[in-house]
Amino acid sequence: MKQIIKLLSLSLIICLLSACNKTKETVLSSPNGKVKISFNLKNGKAYYAVAKESEIILNPSRLGFTLNEKPALEGPFEIKNTAKSSLDETWQQPWGEEVSVHNHYNELKIELQEKTGKKRLLNIVFRAFDDGIGFRYEFPEQENLKKFEITGELTEFALPDNYPGWSFPMYKSEYYEALYKKSTVGEMDTISTPLTIERPNGKYLTIHEANLTDYAALNLYPATGSPTLKTDLTPWSNGIKVYAETPFVSPWRTLIIADNLNELVNSRIMLNLNEPCKIEDTSWLRPAKYVGIWWGMHKETYSWAQGPKHGATTKNTKAYIDFAAAHHIQGVLVEGWNYGWDGDWVANGDQFSFTGNYPDYDINELVRYAAGKGVELIAHNETGGATVNYENQSDSAFALYKRLGIHTVKTGYVNRFLDKKERHSSQYGVRHYRKIIETAARYQIMVDNHEPVMPTGLQRTYPNLMTQEGVRGQEYDAWSRDGGNPPEHTTILPFTRGLAGPMDFTFGTFDFTNPVHPQTRTQTTIAKQLALYVVIYSPLQMASDLPENYVNKPAFEFIELVPVDWAKTVIVDGKIGDYVITARKDKHSEDWYVGAITDENSRNLKINFDFLEKGKKYKAKIFKDTSESDWKTNPYPVLIEEKDVDADTILDLYLAPGGGAAIRIKVIL
Ligand code: NOJ
Numbered sequence: 001m002k003q004i005i006k007l008l009s010l011s012l013i014i015c016l017l018s019a020c021n022k023t024k025e026t027v028l029s030s031p032n033g034k035v036k037i038s039f040n041l042k043n044g045k046a047y048y049a050v051a052k053e054s055e056i057i058l059n060p061s062r063l064g065f066t067l068n069e070k071p072a073l074e075g076p077f078e079i080k081n082t083a084k085s086s087l088d089e090t091w092q093q094p095w096g097e098e099v100s101v102h103n104h105y106n107e108l109k110i111e112l113q114e115k116t117g118k119k120r121l122l123n124i125v126f127r128a129f130d131d132g133i134g135f136r137y138e139f140p141e142q143e144n145l146k147k148f149e150i151t152g153e154l155t156e157f158a159l160p161d162n163y164p165g166w167s168f169p170m171y172k173s174e175y176y177e178a179l180y181k182k183s184t185v186g187e188m189d190t191i192s193t194p195l196t197i198e199r200p201n202g203k204y205l206t207i208h209e210a211n212l213t214d215y216a217a218l219n220l221y222p223a224t225g226s227p228t229l230k231t232d233l234t235p236w237s238n239g240i241k242v243y244a245e246t247p248f249v250s251p252w253r254t255l256i257i258a259d260n261l262n263e264l265v266n267s268r269i270m271l272n273l274n275e276p277c278k279i280e281d282t283s284w285l286r287p288a289k290y291v292g293i294w295w296g297m298h299k300e301t302y303s304w305a306q307g308p309k310h311g312a313t314t315k316n317t318k319a320y321i322d323f324a325a326a327h328h329i330q331g332v333l334v335e336g337w338n339y340g341w342d343g344d345w346v347a348n349g350d351q352f353s354f355t356g357n358y359p360d361y362d363i364n365e366l367v368r369y370a371a372g373k374g375v376e377l378i379a380h381n382e383t384g385g386a387t388v389n390y391e392n393q394s395d396s397a398f399a400l401y402k403r404l405g406i407h408t409v410k411t412g413y414v415n416r417f418l419d420k421k422e423r424h425s426s427q428y429g430v431r432h433y434r435k436i437i438e439t440a441a442r443y444q445i446m447v448d449n450h451e452p453v454m455p456t457g458l459q460r461t462y463p464n465l466m467t468q469e470g471v472r473g474q475e476y477d478a479w480s481r482d483g484g485n486p487p488e489h490t491t492i493l494p495f496t497r498g499l500a501g502p503m504d505f506t507f508g509t510f511d512f513t514n515p516v517h518p519q520t521r522t523q524t525t526i527a528k529q530l531a532l533y534v535v536i537y538s539p540l541q542m543a544s545d546l547p548e549n550y551v552n553k554p555a556f557e558f559i560e561l562v563p564v565d566w567a568k569t570v571i572v573d574g575k576i577g578d579y580v581i582t583a584r585k586d587k588h589s590e591d592w593y594v595g596a597i598t599d600e601n602s603r604n605l606k607i608n609f610d611f612l613e614k615g616k617k618y619k620a621k622i623f624k625d626t627s628e629s630d631w632k633t634n635p636y637p638v639l640i641e642e643k644d645v646d647a648d649t650i651l652d653l654y655l656a657p658g659g660g661a662a663i664r665i666k667v668i669l
Contacts, residue, residue: 024079025082026039027108028106028126028128029128030129031086031104031105031106031130034052035050035051035128035131035133035257036050036128037049037050037126037128038051039108039110041077042060044076044078044115045062045074045075045076046077046112047061049158050133055199057199058158058159058160062155063137063155063156064122064155065153066152066154068148068150068151070148071118073120073122075112077114077122080112080113081111083109084109085109086106086107087103087105087107090103091103091276094277094463095565096539097566098566099567099568101268101272102268103272104129105128106127108126109123109138118144120142120144121140122139124136127273129269131257131267132254134210134255136251136253137250139247145246146246148245149240149242149243150233150244153233155231155253156223157220157229158229159227159229160227161227163185163197163205164182164197165184165185165195165197166196166495167188168180168181168192169189169190170190170192170219170232175450175452175469176192176454177472177476180493180496182576185197185222185227186227188221188222190219192217192219193208193454193500194499194500195208195220196496196576202260203257203258204259204261204264204495205255205257206255206258206264207220207253207254209252209254209270210271211251211252211273211274211275212251212454214242214244214430214434215233215251216235216241217426217454218232218253219231219234234423234425234426234427235426236427237417241427251456256269256499261574261576262570262571264499265494265495265498265569265571270457271459271460273457274459274460276460277461278462279441284444285463285466286407287564288376288539288540289328289331289540289541289543290329290330290331290332290378290540290541291320291333291547292331292333292334292378292544293312293333293336294333294544295545295546297311297336298479299478300479303341304335304345305341306342306360312358313360314361314365314366317332317334317377320332320547321369321373323547323550327550327556327559329543329560330376331376332370334377335410337361338352338354338356339352339353339357340353345384346384349385349386350388352381354390354394364404367404367406377404378448379401379408379409379410381411381412382412385414385424386418387413387419387429387432388419390411391435391436394435394436398439398440401445402443406445407444407445408448408466409440409445409446409447410448410449411448412451413450413451424452433453437458440464441462444464446464446466447464448540449468449469450468450469452468453470455470457500459502466538466539466540467502467538467539467540468501471493471503471505472485473503473504473506474506474522475506477521477523478514478517479517483519484520485522486523486599487528487598487599487600487631487658488577488578488600490536491574491576491580493505493536494535494536494571495574498536503536503537504542505532505538506544507532507536507541507542508529508543508559509524509529510526510549510553511545511549512635522635523632524597525625525630525631525635525636525637525638525659526638527555527623527662528631529660530559530595531595531596531597531661533595534582534583534594535580535582535597537566537569543559555623555640557623557640558664561621561664562662562664563586563587563588566586567585569583573608578599578603579596579603579605580595582596590667591665592611592612593663593664595662595663596655596660596661596663598657598660600631602630605652605653607651607653609651612647613647616646617667618644618665618666619644619645619666620645620651622639623638624638624639624641624654625638625659625660626638627654630657630658631657632657632658
């Protein structure tokens with residue numbers, strides 16, 4: 001019965017459309033015909049609706065804007081013109097979860113004009129893909145709309161039912177460093193995207209945005225009494241959301257409409273809706289693993305500031321370089337190497353120097369020493385949120401790094417507000433981050449950005465934006481008062497924050513003791529730490545523990561082996577919040593890697609190896625929990641065993657509570 005009602009309302013939406021406009025195209029189908037977007041004017045107000053086959057994905061949902069000191073741009077409109085086009089192309093990523101990206105869509109542009117008043121123009125461009133949709137607003141150049149200030153975006157996502165999803169309160173957390181909770185959409189606070197929602201029958205819907213350029217980040221909140229999500233844009237401190245001048249475009253609003261987790265993770269809608277690569281020569285972009293003078297600060301054995309515990313000394317850095325060189329690790333991050341850390345650096349971010357090294361850190365000697373060993377330093381640029389100070393120095397700093405052969409910076413913005421005033425995800429923040437990415441690109445510098453605005457696929461255009469934080473990462477396992485990241489956290493991330501792009505989570509804990517905060521620790525087994533290198537994607541991956549904790553640990557071999565750049569990604573199995581099995585094919589060989597992780601519950605899993613190439617023989621090296629392993633009582637035991645496998649293999653695997661398994665599958669024939 002429910003199905004029939006749904007079908008009826010679907011046809012109602014479509015016939016409403018054709019009735020409202022006989023000549024102009026207002027319905028758009030995806031290339032395979034399954035996803036449909038329909039545009040409709042109701043009393044002159046603009047609505048869109050989305051369906052996949054017989055399922056309503058979104059009921060008619062509002063479009064439009066409110067503006068400061070100007071009438072809202074919300075109709076009554078009339079359709080002046082519509083235009084359809086299509087694209088079917090494949091482009092190559094310099095790095096990623098897969099090499100070739102298929103960009104196949106049909107497009108419909110609806111050109112609207114106000115029927116009365118200033119007769120202002122607004123276009124809405126829809127793209128229908130087989131796995132979802134994207135749409136954005138265009139504000140064409142026009143006499144009656146030049147400079148304007150957006151006070152609200154009226155875009156809605158009218159879900160047909162109060163589905164459950166995974167989210168955290170956007171304004172009650174900082175830098176998106178929060179734990180995702182499952183609740184119905186109607187119970188959600190104002191949340192950030194990506195928002196992943198569970199549709200009936202184990203299907204998914206993810207709402208996010210693509211190409212966030214000179215605009216404010218998208219957040220969502222539920223309308224009272226209905227499962228409709230409304231748009232909230234992160235404001236400037238004066239309440240304005242976006243300063244704009246025509247011609248102007250909004251970011252794309254995106255929906256991934258996936259039948260399963262593998263489709264969800266392999267959707268490339270967000271990347272496809274970003275501009276093609278603006279960096280001509282990408283040969284200097286190098287996905288890498290790194291170690292760093294970092295965990296010691298978070299565990300309070302080292303300090304960033306000068307003094308007896310100063311971590312960034314020449315001697316200490318040389319030891320990290322030696323370790324990296326001996327273990328096929330390309331990068332060494334050093335935090336606390338530059339002036340600005342002494343005293344309250346969060347309050348005094350404008351005192352940071354990005355070129356002046358502390359006297360016990362001989363930067364020239366260190367780059368020489370590192371180069372001799374085939375290792376590169378990664379410069380840390382903590383700004384304390386003082387973006388003006390950083391922008392003033394970024395050219396000279398990046399020029400210095402380039403001259404020294406440093407090709408990666410880790411940026412950071414620890415402060416509630418940027419420049420004591422503006423939010424990280426506001427248009428102010430978005431402008432700053434872009435400026436740094438573009439400046440870095442000019443000096444051939446790769447960026448690992450912490451405390452970012454939520455990623456939206458800009459790495460397609462600027463692939464020097466390698467990875468970002470914007471996630472509650474491993475540092476919480478050093479000092480968080482709530483005890484650290486609970487075991488389920490990483491089983492949720494690939495399907496929520498992970499859909500926004502690479503995450504610099506920084507796993508690699510091998511020592512689970514925590515003398516300073518004994519109630520806090522990494523809540524996994526060692527085998528799960530290894531598996532995370534496959535499950536959580538980033539082209540820069542850290543082995544975050546102190547090198548001495550890796551010495552004589554056979555399990556460290558997996559961290560040495562695991563690649564950071566992939567030809568292909570498959571979600572073999574999983575349930576958000578419970579467990580995940582991810583398989584990835586190495587970009588530079590025929591080898592595959594598998595990571596399987598579980599939440600706080602132990603689990604017996606069956607891994608079907610049918611992702612392997614039929615007819616080929618492989619040797620699997622498995623790093624797994626033993627029956628003794630348990631994140632709480634005994635995280636250390638790892639069993640390493642070898643097995644012949646092929647595409648017909650089904651492997652039984654035991655995962656301990658908070659445990660996991662990591663597998664290297666090497667082709668032999
Ligand atoms: C927060 C970053 O996430 C962390 O990695 C860094 O060590 C500190 N800020 C200091 O910059």
